[in-house]
Amino acid sequence: IQKALIMDEVAMNRALTRIAHEIIERNKGIKDVVLVGIQTRGVPLAQRLAKKIQQYEGQEIPVGVLDITLYRDDLSSQPEQPVINGTNIPFDVNGKIVVMVDDVLFTGRTARAAMDALIDLGRPKAIQLAVLIDRGHRELPIRADYVGKNVPTSKSEKVYVYVAEVDGMNKVIIAEP
Numbered sequence: 001i002q003k004a005l006i007m008d009e010v011a012m013n014r015a016l017t018r019i020a021h022e023i024i025e026r027n028k029g030i031k032d033v034v035l036v037g038i039q040t041r042g043v044p045l046a047q048r049l050a051k052k053i054q055q056y057e058g059q060e061i062p063v064g065v066l067d068i069t070l071y072r073d074d075l076s077s078q079p080e081q082p083v084i085n086g087t088n089i090p091f092d093v094n095g096k097i098v099v100m101v102d103d104v105l106f107t108g109r110t111a112r113a114a115m116d117a118l119i120d121l122g123r124p125k126a127i128q129l130a131v132l133i134d135r136g137h138r139e140l141p142i143r144a145d146y147v148g149k150n151v152p153t154s155k156s157e158k159v160y161v162y163v164a165e166v167d168g169m170n171k172v173i174i175a176e177p
């Protein structure tokens with residue numbers, strides 16, 4: 001299999017530093033801004049963004065968790081659907097600017113499911129999306145507000161995101177599985 005390194009540890013850290021600054025700039029500070037990490041790797045990425053934003057703004061920023069995974073009913077020929085497994089959002093989303101954080105944006109179906117879950121909890125002032133990698137192939141009218149790197153992929157390629165908190169290393173690779 002052909003593999004290509006998309007981001008090393010330094011590039012990943014620089015992208016997160018830029019996104020942290022962009023979140024502050026776009027929202028004219030961090031008043032009412034909260035972060036929500038999506039399931040496995042979006043969560044440590046959200047925590048890293050929160051840490052950087054706290055350093056720059058001198059103020060804590062809440063981080064919640066949405067657990068959404070792709071699920072395929074073995075008995076059906078339907079493609080995988082994102083399903084909500086659980087949420088841990090220990091703050092009020094009403095009137096908040098909720099920045100969803102995920103590792104990879106692909107069809108947009110996970111982001112859509114995440115928005116549904118957030119809207120069930122209240123009425124955010126705005127919902128924004130931050131992703132480390134946008135690999136294209138959207139199937140819904142969804143775009144990210146903050147992108148670490150746009151990586152054109154074929155549908156059969158896969159982006160492998162490794163984050164130290166989960167995988168013991170920081171890098172992004174693209175490969176044909």
Ligand code: 5GP
Binds near residue numbers: 082111159
């Ligand atoms: P979507 O719902 O936009 O089709 O896919 C996004 C979700 O699936 C994200 O939560 C992401 O973690 C996962 N995903 C989709 N494609 C890839 C990929 O190529 N690599 C990785 N690491 N995750 C992916």
Ligand code: MG
Binds near residue numbers: 038040041102
């Ligand atoms: Mg995911």
